[in-house]
Amino acid sequence: MTVEVALSVMAGARVGHLLVCDEDGMRTGLITLARLTAVRDSTGYTDRIRLRDISGGSGHFPSPRRTPEAQRG
Numbered sequence: 174m175t176v177e178v179a180l181s182v183m184a185g186a187r188v189g190h191l192l193v194c195d196e197d198g199m200r201t202g203l204i205t206l207a208r209l210t211a212v213r214d215s216t217g218y219t220d221r222i223r224l225r226d227i228s229g230g231s232g233h234f235p236s237p238r239r240t241p242e243a244q245r246g
Contacts, residue, residue, distance in 0.1 A: 176213050176222050179204065193224050201225070 174182075179191055183206055193202040204224055212218060212227055 174224050175220065176209055176218070176224070176227075177220060179224055180206075180209055180213065183209070191224075195225075 183189070183191060188206075190203055190205045192200050193204055195201050204227065208227065212222065
């Protein structure tokens with residue numbers, strides 16, 4: 174997901190952060206609206222920057238996304 178798409182999703186959902194997941198559904202970080210705005214407003218910004226390309230300021234979430242089946246136990 175690109176920065177612009179993420180900003181649009183966040184605006185539509187009226188949230189201040191998004192969880193970032195890899196292709197396997199593993200949570201890899203958290204990105205805030207303030208961080209995305211700072212990236213977009215930076216001099217090195219291009220419309221090709223993706224969330225996974227943004228370093229720093231995100232927490233690490235090593236546990237996998239739980240499926241409804243896993244939640245039932």
